[in-house]
Amino acid sequence: MSYQLESRHLRYFLSVAEELHFRKAADRLYISQPGLSRQIKEMEKGLGIQLFERTNRKVKLTKAGDFLKIELRKHFKTLESTLAHAQLLNKGLLGDLKLGYVGSAMEEVIPRLMNGFRKSHQKVMFNLKEMDNQDQINSLFSNEIDVGFVRMERIPKGLNATTILQEPFCLVLPENHPINNKNFKDLSQLKDASFILFDPKYSPSYYEKVMQIFDDSGFTPMVTHNTIHSGSIYKLVAHHFGVSIVPRSLKSDHLKEVTFIELHDIPQQTALSAVWNENNRNPVLDDFLVQVQSFKSVH
Amino acid sequence: MSYQLESRHLRYFLSVAEELHFRKAADRLYISQPGLSRQIKEMEKGLGIQLFERTNRKVKLTKAGDFLKIELRKHFKTLESTLAHAQLLNKGLLGDLKLGYVGSAMEEVIPRLMNGFRKSHQKVMFNLKEMDNQDQINSLFSNEIDVGFVRMERIPKGLNATTILQEPFCLVLPENHPINNKNFKDLSQLKDASFILFDPKYSPSYYEKVMQIFDDSGFTPMVTHNTIHSGSIYKLVAHHFGVSIVPRSLKSDHLKEVTFIELHDIPQQTALSAVWNENNRNPVLDDFLVQVQSFKSVH
DNA sequence: ATGAATAATAATCATGAGTTATCAATTAGA
DNA sequence: TCTAATTGATAACTCATGATTATTATTCAT
Numbered sequence: 001m002s003y004q005l006e007s008r009h010l011r012y013f014l015s016v017a018e019e020l021h022f023r024k025a026a027d028r029l030y031i032s033q034p035g036l037s038r039q040i041k042e043m044e045k046g047l048g049i050q051l052f053e054r055t056n057r058k059v060k061l062t063k064a065g066d067f068l069k070i071e072l073r074k075h076f077k078t079l080e081s082t083l084a085h086a087q088l089l090n091k092g093l094l095g096d097l098k099l100g101y102v103g104s105a106m107e108e109v110i111p112r113l114m115n116g117f118r119k120s121h122q123k124v125m126f127n128l129k130e131m132d133n134q135d136q137i138n139s140l141f142s143n144e145i146d147v148g149f150v151r152m153e154r155i156p157k158g159l160n161a162t163t164i165l166q167e168p169f170c171l172v173l174p175e176n177h178p179i180n181n182k183n184f185k186d187l188s189q190l191k192d193a194s195f196i197l198f199d200p201k202y203s204p205s206y207y208e209k210v211m212q213i214f215d216d217s218g219f220t221p222m223v224t225h226n227t228i229h230s231g232s233i234y235k236l237v238a239h240h241f242g243v244s245i246v247p248r249s250l251k252s253d254h255l256k257e258v259t260f261i262e263l264h265d266i267p268q269q270t271a272l273s274a275v276w277n278e279n280n281r282n283p284v285l286d287d288f289l290v291q292v293q294s295f296k297s298v299h
Numbered sequence: 300m301s302y303q304l305e306s307r308h309l310r311y312f313l314s315v316a317e318e319l320h321f322r323k324a325a326d327r328l329y330i331s332q333p334g335l336s337r338q339i340k341e342m343e344k345g346l347g348i349q350l351f352e353r354t355n356r357k358v359k360l361t362k363a364g365d366f367l368k369i370e371l372r373k374h375f376k377t378l379e380s381t382l383a384h385a386q387l388l389n390k391g392l393l394g395d396l397k398l399g400y401v402g403s404a405m406e407e408v409i410p411r412l413m414n415g416f417r418k419s420h421q422k423v424m425f426n427l428k429e430m431d432n433q434d435q436i437n438s439l440f441s442n443e444i445d446v447g448f449v450r451m452e453r454i455p456k457g458l459n460a461t462t463i464l465q466e467p468f469c470l471v472l473p474e475n476h477p478i479n480n481k482n483f484k485d486l487s488q489l490k491d492a493s494f495i496l497f498d499p500k501y502s503p504s505y506y507e508k509v510m511q512i513f514d515d516s517g518f519t520p521m522v523t524h525n526t527i528h529s530g531s532i533y534k535l536v537a538h539h540f541g542v543s544i545v546p547r548s549l550k551s552d553h554l555k556e557v558t559f560i561e562l563h564d565i566p567q568q569t570a571l572s573a574v575w576n577e578n579n580r581n582p583v584l585d586d587f588l589v590q591v592q593s594f595k596s597v598h
Numbered sequence: 599a600t601g602a603a604t605a606a607t608a609a610t611c612a613t614g615a616g617t618t619a620t621c622a623a624t625t626a627g628a
Numbered sequence: 629t630c631t632a633a634t635t636g637a638t639a640a641c642t643c644a645t646g647a648t649t650a651t652t653a654t655t656c657a658t
Contacts, residue, residue: 004306005306005382006305006307008303008615022636022637023635031615031617032618033636033637034616034636034637034639035615035616037636037637038615041637047382047385047386048386048389049385049389054635054636054637055624057634057635059635060580063388063394063580063581064582068385071381071385072381075374075377075378075381082367082370082371085366086346086348086366086367086370087346087348089362089363089366090347090348090363281359281361282362283361283362283363307646320604321605322603330647330648331649332605333605333606333607333608333648333649333650334646334647334648336606337607337647338646338647340606353604353605353606354655356604356605356654357655599658600657601656601657602655603654604653604654604655605652605654606651606652607651607652609648609650610647610648610649611646611647611649612645612646612647614644615643615644616642617641617642618641618642619639620637620639620640621636621637621638622635622636622638623635623637624633624634624635624636625633625635626631626632627630627631627632627633628630628631
């Protein structure tokens with residue numbers, strides 16, 4: 001264990017191998033010639049390999065030396081690119097980001113965020129998974145996802161959150177329903193209707209808030225169907241299985257079979273929040289959260 | 300240029316990355332814990348990469364650190380095998396050896412030498428080329444071949460040589476020739492015969508020696524054909540184009556159409572020599588020359 | 599609270615990389 | 629056949645820095 005080969009030896013060796021001249025190589029390395037000679041000698045002795053043939057006037061590579069020159073050059077090249085790669089990873093310009101989200105976040109928010117983010121982070125890969133609120137919270141604690149997009153009032157301790165959108169609710173009616181934007185006054189007009197709502201398991205606090213709306217309107221709705229997909233809700237509404245209430249971000253102008261009525265006059269709104277684990281050390285996360293902030297400032 | 304990454308840093312980093320514990324890693328490296336901490340910190344600062352997440356009680360790899368752990372391990376592995384390869388090259392256990400030779404050397408000598416040599420040097424590749432004497436000498440000086448097998452008296456200065464075989468000449472006669480082993484007395488019996496001899500250009504000194512034999516026998520032969528291939532000589536002799544004289548090593552018992560008569564009673568013999576450039580630094584050469592010496596001691 | 603575990607800091611030491619000065623051997627030119 | 633120039637190796641010494649010891653700060657377990 002008396003000798004340890006260091007990168008320095010390899011660098012020095014390559015310099016001499018390229019110059020085939022100790023003085024010139026030493027100049028190039030900004031060290032003195034005797035120091036270089038000593039290091040090369042030590043390397044030769046340590047490896048048990050004759051690297052150069054010195055004829056007191058000429059320096060020549062041996063077969064082993066010539067082989068090493070070629071191989072070690074490759075070696076430094078790959079080391080260099082490995083380090084460059086690690087630096088990108090460190091800066092968060094390379095890596096992956098795992099997102100969980102409730103379906104409505106995929107309508108607008110996530111595509112927009114990703115679009116802005118990839119301008120500066122082309123090499124970051126996104127892993128996307130639709131999940132209910134509670135699964136997102138669990139996955140955030142176990143670091144299975146980096147950011148969650150949830151609809152919930154109170155974020156558990158240990159997680160950080162920021163509100164992305166604050167939006168009113170929308171009533172969803174079939175196209176030719178007697179109530180429309182013109183004659184709609186308040187929700188009590190629908191106290192006898194069947195309601196199709198998001199599954200309370202998907203987001204209990206969201207469900208609770210919707211129920212508050214009915215409370216304020218003085219009736220308890222007849223909930224006939226539950227689902228977690230807005231598309232399913234619209235289909236059921238179109239086929240007269242009932243009416244529904246959804247966040248405005250799920251409103252779509254492309255649908256002919258259903259109409260939307262925004263509920264401006266009630267105090268309830270629903271918020272979409274981005275949530276993350278404060279101990280998450282994924283370097284990509286920091287940059288992504290900056291993107292989230294700039295998204296908020298625009299909307 | 301203030302910071303230089305050394306192998307030491309990489310070794311230390313790998314140790315910590317594997318133990319995830321500075322004390323244990325330091326023990327494994329036979330250095331003190333503070334020294335290790337300093338080196339890692341220096342490496343992190345130098346590369347501008349956060350390698351570990353230290354929470355004062357736990358050490359954890361960052362994404363970049365985890366990536367580097369994997370890559371640098373590979374790195375050391377390849378470096379190791381590169382050095383091992385170079386060591387083999389240095390010892391002459393790996394590499395190539397270029398041989399030039401006159402045709403007769405391929406009958407017995409070269410196959411035998413190669414056979415013995417490959418027992419200890421399986422990985423050495425031979426490059427074989429039949430050449431006339433002068434081409435071999437030139438190729439030795441220009442290092443196009445490492446060893447030559449020639450038939451010549453005086454080896455040029457700058458080359459080393461050793462005699463491998465000293466052998467008598469053989470008369471070559473067609474099968475049913477009036478002269479045979481029984482009634483042969485001396486060469487003057489063939490003073491009226493046609494002779495087929497090796498081309499003097501192929502080996503002038505060899506040719507000169509054969510001519511001395513005729514001189515001593517008191518006649519000048521009628522040389523009707525020249526060739527450089529013993530096989531051609533035998534064919535021509537078999538078809539009664541003439542008789543010939545060849546080195547004993549070209550005698551073959553498998554040939555039915557020609558007979559051989561060894562010329563014991565004349566002073567001339569012919570020598571096969573191995574020749575090499577004394578400045579040749581091919582490490583395989585040294586070991587091969589040892590093989591040549593041991594071949595001589597057996598014959 | 600208390601004590602054990604762990605990494606970081608501070609101050610000091612000592613190894614060995616690097617320096618200067620010189621030599622020995624070879625080559626080139628007068 | 630002398631120099632003079634070139635080039636790598638040696639010897640002695642300097643000093644930068646890697647490593648050590650002693651200590652602190654923090655956290656975790658009891």
